[in-house]
Amino acid sequence: MSILVIADHDNAALKNATLNAVGAASKIGGDITVLVAGSGCAAAGQAAAAIAGVTKVLVSDAPYYKDGLAESLAALVVGIASGYTHILAPATAFGKTVAPRIAALLDVAQISEITAVVSADTFVRPIYAGNALATVQSKDKIKVITVRSTGFDAASRTGGSAAVEALAPAPDAGLATMIGRELTKSDRPELTAAKVVVSGGRGMGSGEAFKILEPLADRLGAAMGASRAAVDAGYVPNDWQVGQTGKIVAPELYVAVGISGAIQHLAGMKDSRVIIAINKDAEAPIFEIADYGIVGDLFTVVPELVKELG
Amino acid sequence: MKVLVPVKRVVDYNVKVRVKSDGTGVETANVKMSMNPFDEISVEEALKLREAGAATEVIAVSCGPTACQETLRTALAMGADRAILVETDAELQPLAVAKLLKAVVDKEAPGLCIVGKQAIDDDCNQTGQMLSALLGWSQGTSAYKVTVEGDKLNVVREVDGGLETVVLKMPAVITSDLRLNQPRYVTLPNIMKAKKKPLEILKPDALGVDVAPRLVTLKVEEPPKRKGGVKVPDVQTLVLKLKTEAKVIE
Numbered sequence: 001m002s003i004l005v006i007a008d009h010d011n012a013a014l015k016n017a018t019l020n021a022v023g024a025a026s027k028i029g030g031d032i033t034v035l036v037a038g039s040g041c042a043a044a045g046q047a048a049a050a051i052a053g054v055t056k057v058l059v060s061d062a063p064y065y066k067d068g069l070a071e072s073l074a075a076l077v078v079g080i081a082s083g084y085t086h087i088l089a090p091a092t093a094f095g096k097t098v099a100p101r102i103a104a105l106l107d108v109a110q111i112s113e114i115t116a117v118v119s120a121d122t123f124v125r126p127i128y129a130g131n132a133l134a135t136v137q138s139k140d141k142i143k144v145i146t147v148r149s150t151g152f153d154a155a156s157r158t159g160g161s162a163a164v165e166a167l168a169p170a171p172d173a174g175l176a177t178m179i180g181r182e183l184t185k186s187d188r189p190e191l192t193a194a195k196v197v198v199s200g201g202r203g204m205g206s207g208e209a210f211k212i213l214e215p216l217a218d219r220l221g222a223a224m225g226a227s228r229a230a231v232d233a234g235y236v237p238n239d240w241q242v243g244q245t246g247k248i249v250a251p252e253l254y255v256a257v258g259i260s261g262a263i264q265h266l267a268g269m270k271d272s273r274v275i276i277a278i279n280k281d282a283e284a285p286i287f288e289i290a291d292y293g294i295v296g297d298l299f300t301v302v303p304e305l306v307k308e309l310g
Numbered sequence: 311m312k313v314l315v316p317v318k319r320v321v322d323y324n325v326k327v328r329v330k331s332d333g334t335g336v337e338t339a340n341v342k343m344s345m346n347p348f349d350e351i352s353v354e355e356a357l358k359l360r361e362a363g364a365a366t367e368v369i370a371v372s373c374g375p376t377a378c379q380e381t382l383r384t385a386l387a388m389g390a391d392r393a394i395l396v397e398t399d400a401e402l403q404p405l406a407v408a409k410l411l412k413a414v415v416d417k418e419a420p421g422l423c424i425v426g427k428q429a430i431d432d433d434c435n436q437t438g439q440m441l442s443a444l445l446g447w448s449q450g451t452s453a454y455k456v457t458v459e460g461d462k463l464n465v466v467r468e469v470d471g472g473l474e475t476v477v478l479k480m481p482a483v484i485t486s487d488l489r490l491n492q493p494r495y496v497t498l499p500n501i502m503k504a505k506k507k508p509l510e511i512l513k514p515d516a517l518g519v520d521v522a523p524r525l526v527t528l529k530v531e532e533p534p535k536r537k538g539g540v541k542v543p544d545v546q547t548l549v550l551k552l553k554t555e556a557k558v559i560e
Binding site for chain 2: 304
């Protein structure tokens, strides 16, 4: 088995999800090569070489790899694909945009968002917003896979000493150009990697009301998230959305505040270890999956909780 | 410019799906079916482009059994000009759908395909990217805002940390995300009108596409159930339980 993991990175550092993808690769077993394609991405390449369990790192450096655009990257990966039995990418925005393109060019299926490895050709993946788990077997020679981070432990960032090799860039596809990024600035942990997540829903009633969650998130060292309803209502930015089509999270502790618990929201957080629900509607579906529910007005309960936590 | 919009018939998003007891899939008999919500957004975006004068014709395409005609009629009732059904009872996986769509694109020569970012049944998020790859076109996935500027397309995309904007060479494939637009409602007069709009039926064989599945579904099962449902009377009890029982905080 020879596995290629496509790193999601910002040229300087690796995204956490890359480590989970390496974790999935080690479950499959075999040599693990990490591809870092970027521009001025030597630091990310060094970081990849230090990951425990990685055999080799390929660094491909070209200006047109800077922004992770799928058209050029897919061409690069397809050029080296024949040397591998598996090509893995984290199921991040980056991985999801590039992996299907690679699969189609190789004329193989892509297996989306696996949460478990059964064997080298058989994987488990959630379907229907996580209401069912499918076990699928691939008949293709090369398995192209995206890895859901919450399904696999992250490989250690240290302990590895893989050889770093330069990989000649493929020609620029010249189809797309990045012209701007508006990234949400936050001192809080990244939503998908946080140990604790505090999320608000439609019950918050306004964007202003999310301020009431901040002291709680501060106390718990939490990332902040939201339900689709809260995002659609314009209370908070899109990238806060937890759910089937937003971020999938599985923290140690998930605090759902003013969230009723629509199926598509549960799909994004029900694998959290401990779930707390605070909602004034005792019949809200969120209580059915919450380990601890409090029925009450969030504007009273949340400040009380902060005080009690000290 | 023609705009091609694939639409998929899926279990309605309000239906709580049940896994079949024999573990072969989920129950779809006698279950309400609808157009995949992301495809509704795609149809709406195509109609808006036509209304703004950037597109001349909107063609809805579906791949699957005869019943997909209903989904196509919905797209026509929303305002699509005509429809194509690539009819087959075979199981279709994203790669096969992308190949069928490519064959339709080769026939119709659209300047833009707007594809839902994922279908809410298989949750794959693949077809648009695969179609783009097979065509050798540019792609703008998870579109939040789309603007046509001459022979270029400006696409604001939803990404993990916020938004990013890419400029794509046309022709292009974009995949629609939730906040691209709010799809219009279908009115009764438009449903009547849609019945008279052309709906062409093609077969995979005639398009020269092998749709054989590459993945075999060995089993489908229910996810492990959470043992939730415990309510605590007050915040003091909650904090005590978090510390001593769940041990998630100190």
